[in-house]
Amino acid sequence: MIIVMKQGASKEELGEVKKRIRELGYKPHVIHGETRDVVGAVGDERGKTVLHSLESMPGVENVVPILKPYKLASREVKPEPSVVEITSEIAIGGGELLVMAGPCSVESEEQIIETARAVKAAGARILRGGAFKPRTSPYSFQGMEEEGLKLLALARQETGLPIITEVVNPRDVELVARYADIMQVGARNVQNFALLKMLGQLEKPVLLKRGMATTIQEFLMSAEYILSEGNRRVILCERGIRTFETATRNTLDISAVPVLKEQTHLPVVIDPSHATGHASLVPSMCYAAVAAGADGLIVEVHPCPEKASSDGPQSLRPADFAAVMQKVRLFAEVAGKRL
Amino acid sequence: MIIVMKQGASKEELGEVKKRIRELGYKPHVIHGETRDVVGAVGDERGKTVLHSLESMPGVENVVPILKPYKLASREVKPEPSVVEITSEIAIGGGELLVMAGPCSVESEEQIIETARAVKAAGARILRGGAFKPRTSPYSFQGMEEEGLKLLALARQETGLPIITEVVNPRDVELVARYADIMQVGARNVQNFALLKMLGQLEKPVLLKRGMATTIQEFLMSAEYILSEGNRRVILCERGIRTFETATRNTLDISAVPVLKEQTHLPVVIDPSHATGHASLVPSMCYAAVAAGADGLIVEVHPCPEKASSDGPQSLRPADFAAVMQKVRLFAEVAGKRL
Amino acid sequence: MIIVMKQGASKEELGEVKKRIRELGYKPHVIHGETRDVVGAVGDERGKTVLHSLESMPGVENVVPILKPYKLASREVKPEPSVVEITSEIAIGGGELLVMAGPCSVESEEQIIETARAVKAAGARILRGGAFKPRTSPYSFQGMEEEGLKLLALARQETGLPIITEVVNPRDVELVARYADIMQVGARNVQNFALLKMLGQLEKPVLLKRGMATTIQEFLMSAEYILSEGNRRVILCERGIRTFETATRNTLDISAVPVLKEQTHLPVVIDPSHATGHASLVPSMCYAAVAAGADGLIVEVHPCPEKASSDGPQSLRPADFAAVMQKVRLFAEVAGKRL
């Protein structure tokens, strides 16, 4: 931490700041500047947000953190990329581009089986589908719940595709974990710390979506919640952030891919469906994601988008998804990844 | 809903859209424009997000909702303001300006009792204090949990002040409800629908904070989750939204007060502490909130901000809080409210 | 500036950084931390963005500025508030709350004279009105140009009210200055540096509006452009920033008032009309602005908003403006200002 003193702060004020820094277990180191002094607090500041309270001391102008606050998620602690194993045959973060696809919500046996077969044929390796749906309106379809999980398991049995599905309530973690191969945390729950801690105690991979207004740093702190409980199989997912632009549902922060790659060893997946909200924009965002270096994609596919219970406008039809996958394969090759 | 057809959409495409609108239980009404047709879907569209999926039909350019999606929270359903009773003597939403104050976190018996006495003396009617703390970092202080709740109850016994405290996990709703007079939902949980539904089944007032990236409309939909479960005692709290500006922790959306007053009958409270993040900015934001027509304030006060476990920089010292309250009283009078 | 070295940066890399800091005229001061070194570059860093380029040197992680980059606009250089004189009788920044009011655009002699009389009667001291209009669409009304300036001058002659009007093109500075008492720079021109420099050479007060995406710091740097050319009569105006919220045209950043008051000596005005975009929200935002400590208001008033050439929805009718002014007077008193 760097503590910036006010112009004209007194010697006594500086003395008190130094004393308080020592009390908190750090070493103060003063730089006398031309217009003011700054004090470095030397020591491991990660997670020590208590240093921020120095800002309340007389003579202090502000407090500037220097170190990133996460540890286990950082490249500094683990320089090489993490390869997260899903099954004995499927992993993410290595040489393979992993594509997850399926409907927003599980709606019926026919719908999920038909979609599973279609996305598998097109090259997807994981089936996505929501059984518990966090919906903005209490009057909207809230998902088929356990019945939906059973249909997902049936689709897995039929196609061999592992399944990813969302859990929204700490109470349901155990239930969802009985069915899912990957536990998904949605954007709205990125700082649902009770949920994150429980997932940290599982032996299942977790796909953590970035929230609509979550900074990269906060996103990695949320990953740290899972990691610090012992579960190292965390996959990060950028799905668009909220900005002033309304032409798209959210704004896909594509530069989050290289930023995350610099700061963390965890694999990074892009969700172009929620990011854009419009099916016509999904193909080019799949290509951009692969070119930017993403480790995977999670794409909404529905056999009949105009009748979907949720997120119809952003869902690809199976034939369109198959066409996208052909081009994804070519971009992946240039990016040095196998589909 | 208004369905805007593409320029040059065919008669058949228009026919299919009309057919689908009827299937969904609405009446289609076509306006033939100069460059394109638009179709009104007449009927109660609230909560019927399924109409959005029409956007996937051939010939459709986009779908524009006309009605607000909430009902119970709206002024249309209940034109007069709701007065939410906290105790037999204290209510919010009527002629009184209700001030809630106290530390971010409960840290010790001495700290909470001392603060409770100070804020009471200054004119606060409710004591705030966190026992379960949602913290960005897993390495930060996470709150005293039930021990903290007990200390809050003790402070209530000592001072007579009802208490407001946050619940973050659906699992803890029952526990927190045993102690709290008002259940607080933090900004990060504004779309934790499992939690909202449980709070909707309580007979306790709920203070619902707006999320950092929650639109007014989404905020009212979250209130609707609580209301639609039967609990009508919902208090809304604006606490700053996330913008590009970094001079403040968040940006206080002060115009949310009149916007909410137009759209809903629920009382509105401002949290100037989280909104700004700096104690020096809190007083003027208290005054602005009262002048804008807020029904209450929730303010962080700590006997020694530089030693606070959390949110020190934004906490007022008791003496400063007392001075602020004197001026709040004068502004409240002009605004037509009693402190 | 603080230069943060990468973990594991070599001695040579550190040496090069120190060398380069010296070459640029600063003194390097190294703090050896637990996981990395940080180097303070001691010296006046204001305006010396060249130090940022150190980020490109091997071994450097990032560069953190410590000082605010503006000088003349800062409280450090001039601690007492600036009182900007408009005429021999009217000033802003002292004990008076200065209200400027009038239509968005000058549309006719009748319209501007009628409005001028009405706003004067209600207590406004300055008449606003646009003659050169920056409009998003090339097909929208672009203002009456010099003809509009003449009508403003006529209204001034009729009522005695000094006039404020916008200049959008450096070419028109001289022309507008022949008529205006205060030169207004609109939000879209806040970083039109050519225009700012010319205004810095005038002997006229300038009202500088914050841009939709301008940080407080950038806003003060724009003021610095005017100040550094010699014109010290700069008035700052917050008029809403662009955020994700669409219930209002922009989001009024009311906390900009106390933030600016801490950082600069320049007077601060609020424009509640552009900030909200809806007439019904303007009154409460006027009150909030006064309570927050603003030095003035600039409000759109139109005799017949539904027929306005621009910005009708956000314009108050004269009678409504008069009612607002009565309450503004009461709030101003509590805030310690005379209307």
Add this chain to the structure above:
Amino acid sequence: MIIVMKQGASKEELGEVKKRIRELGYKPHVIHGETRDVVGAVGDERGKTVLHSLESMPGVENVVPILKPYKLASREVKPEPSVVEITSEIAIGGGELLVMAGPCSVESEEQIIETARAVKAAGARILRGGAFKPRTSPYSFQGMEEEGLKLLALARQETGLPIITEVVNPRDVELVARYADIMQVGARNVQNFALLKMLGQLEKPVLLKRGMATTIQEFLMSAEYILSEGNRRVILCERGIRTFETATRNTLDISAVPVLKEQTHLPVVIDPSHATGHASLVPSMCYAAVAAGADGLIVEVHPCPEKASSDGPQSLRPADFAAVMQKVRLFAEVAGKRL
């Protein structure tokens, strides 16, 4: 336009709205809904923002535009993509991916010639370089002005590369046009309408950068200013928008590429340098841009970024740029474009 009436609006109010719609030259068409009426105003609404003022009429809740406000920029008016000719040999918007590269600022003859040669060798077809620099601080380097233009012309003579350079003041349009092959409008001037109109009267291609807080729709309206003056050679450039995220200088809105491709026929270029602000992020954003379907790139390259007068941290070294171009070539092939 759709005019939404308030619930309970009277027949008289509806009658007045219909009357006013007719006065403005549109045909009113009423849909009687279950809870309120909505009125379609049939007619070409583009540029007719005057309809918005209906929002001020009694009984009106709000006004919803249906048509896009631009004409000449739209796909509806010109469905096929525009190929903008730069010279007889170079064009953008067709089958070629056009790469423009060079330093942020022209600093010396040696610097610009060396860079021009390097970027040409790597495959760039246009040389970029700033002579007039809009800088946030008045104390920063403001560019070499005409001297810089002359050096650019020299570099063109040496290498044969056409040059693109920024114009910031309407006064300098003629001067810059004497040297430049493409006139660049920077992000800060995207709504400098005086400048846009002058550029609309030139016979030179114009590269128009999106502003930091400019919506896609506003961006196309700015293009419309140039087009409507007669100059059809407009190139759009996305360079990052301002969001809450601070890990990057701006947030590259990569989905702007397909959105613009749907809405306009104009070519689209990506500036990954300003979008990210860090050289290490530029390569992957070049690849993503190409994969997303961009028609070109504009990239900052400097022989010695740590000594650059401006934007050093985001500039690539020539050798790194050459490596990026090799991979860009491969991605362009998959995207169906020649480098």
